[in-house]
Amino acid sequence: MIYLYIKKFLDCVLISWGLGIGVIRIGENLKYLIKNQKGSRSMQSFLDKIYPEHVNILLNTISTSLKDIMMDPYGNYFIQKLIQCSSLNQRNIIFDTVKFNLIN
Numbered sequence: 001m002i003y004l005y006i007k008k009f010l011d012c013v014l015i016s017w018g019l020g021i022g023v024i025r026i027g028e029n030l031k032y033l034i035k036n037q038k039g040s041r042s043m044q045s046f047l048d049k050i051y052p053e054h055v056n057i058l059l060n061t062i063s064t065s066l067k068d069i070m071m072d073p074y075g076n077y078f079i080q081k082l083i084q085c086s087s088l089n090q091r092n093i094i095f096d097t098v099k100f101n102l103i104n
Helices: 002-016 026-034 037-049 052-071 073-085 088-103
Strands: none
Touching: 026 037, 026 052, 026 073, 037 073, 052 073, 052 088, 073 088
């Protein structure tokens, strides 16, 4: 359900930017969307609209890219908003993932 919601959201964003609709691979596109100024702002507002349990699905989708997103100027703002919208357990997952990526 949340994947369809994210796909619909991304389709709307891509149409509003004049990029048209194509086949969306959610994980890949989220990373690039978040690292873009407009995309980061859109995804930050998207976080306000989803249920807390859907944050887990979003985290699973971007977990391999957390370090890259966090180091990006626009992605950093998204990660800050993600942490604000996350539960304590979800925050631990974010920090553990980033800690693991920084050590390796």
